[in-house]
Amino acid sequence: DTEVTQTPKHLVMGMTNKKSLKCEQHMGHRAMYWYKQKAKKPPELMFVYSYEKLSINESVPSRFSPECPNSSLLNLHLHALQPEDSALYLCASSQVTGLNEKLFFGSGTQLSVL
Amino acid sequence: GESVGLHLPTLSVQEGDNSIINCAYSNSASDYFIWYKQESGKGPQFIIDIRSNMDKRQGQRVTVLLNKTVKHLSLQIAATQPGDSAVYFCAEKVAGNQFYFGTGTSLTVIP
Numbered sequence: 001d002t003e004v005t006q007t008p009k010h011l012v013m014g015m016t017n018k019k020s021l022k023c024e025q026h027m028g029h030r031a032m033y034w035y036k037q038k039a040k041k042p043p044e045l046m047f048v049y050s051y052e053k054l055s056i057n058e059s060v061p062s063r064f065s066p067e068c069p070n071s072s073l074l075n076l077h078l079h080a081l082q083p084e085d086s087a088l089y090l091c092a093s094s095q096v097t098g099l100n101e102k103l104f105f106g107s108g109t110q111l112s113v114l
Numbered sequence: 115g116e117s118v119g120l121h122l123p124t125l126s127v128q129e130g131d132n133s134i135i136n137c138a139y140s141n142s143a144s145d146y147f148i149w150y151k152q153e154s155g156k157g158p159q160f161i162i163d164i165r166s167n168m169d170k171r172q173g174q175r176v177t178v179l180l181n182k183t184v185k186h187l188s189l190q191i192a193a194t195q196p197g198d199s200a201v202y203f204c205a206e207k208v209a210g211n212q213f214y215f216g217t218g219t220s221l222t223v224i225p
Contacts, residue, residue: 004157031211042203042215043158050211090157096211102148103205103213105157 006091006106014114015081021109023074023091032074033103034066035090043090049074050096081113126222133191133223137204137216142185146207149178149189150215151200158203161189191221199223 004025013019023032031050035043048056049068063085065077074091088110092103127133139147145166150158164171164178164187171178177190187204204216 033211033213040218042218045212045214048211055210056212092157094211101146101207101211102160102163103158104160105150107155107157 004091004093004104004106006089006109008109009107010110010112012112012114013078013081015083017081018077018079020078021076021089021091021111023076023106024072025093025104026072027093027104028071029093029095029104030071031094031096032068033092033094034064034074034076035092037088037090037108039088047076078111081111083113086111086113123217124220124222126224127194129196129223129225130193133189133194133198133221135189135191135202135219135221137187137189137219139185139187139204139206139216140214141206141208142182144206144208147178147180147187148205148207148213149176149187150203150205151198152203152218153200161202194221194223196223196225 007022033048034046036046037043045058046060047066052068063080067075088108090108091106094101094103148163149161151161152158162173162176162178164180169180175192179188199222201218201220203218205213207213
């Protein structure tokens with residue numbers, strides 16, 4: 001199984017809503033990532049978890065709250081978002097180190113904030 | 115056809131021609147590089163990777179070249195096919211598990 005599964009595929013939320021994005025992988029990867037991607041732009045790194053601990057936070061606003069409950073799951077909790085947060089949110093996983101560190105990506109959650 | 119990556123983000127080639135997509139990376143300490151293909155509505159898909167101790171690596175119809183002196187990466191696609199139409203990104207591993215993506219190049223293959 002070389003798949004990263006993200007749910008939901010699409011999400012529309014108001015600025016006062018609370019929602020969560022979910023990501024799951026069963027490749028035994030111990031590094032998991034959240035990226036944000038605007039249309040026609042490259043993915044931008046948001047957070048990295050290594051061995052279920054947050055190792056990198058790219059100065060992301062606190063209205064985005066990541067969580068890694070176990071080695072297979074990664075969540076992104078959303079609260080009080082702004083319209084400019086509308087984007088494709090990508091989850092990825094990889095080995096932490098070694099010869100095969102490449103990122104495996106999910107298909108993303110397309111988020112619209114109204 | 116050839117793109118200059120950051121400066122020419124769109125590349126159009128005839129089916130059957132070779133394509134060259136370029137990328138300038140930013141960090142001289144980066145030791146691992148990956149090319150990804152992204153089709154509309156999908157996440158990035160791995161194409162080929164290369165470590166900094168190599169200057170060339172070949173896959174099936176694809177070749178990656180690395181020039182560390184000028185911090186430049188290129189992806190060559192042989193006999194480009196319509197299914198190769200997509201946006202192509204290079205990614206560099208800066209440290210630990212920090213992967214950063216280049217601007218991207220949109221490749222269109224003309225049948």
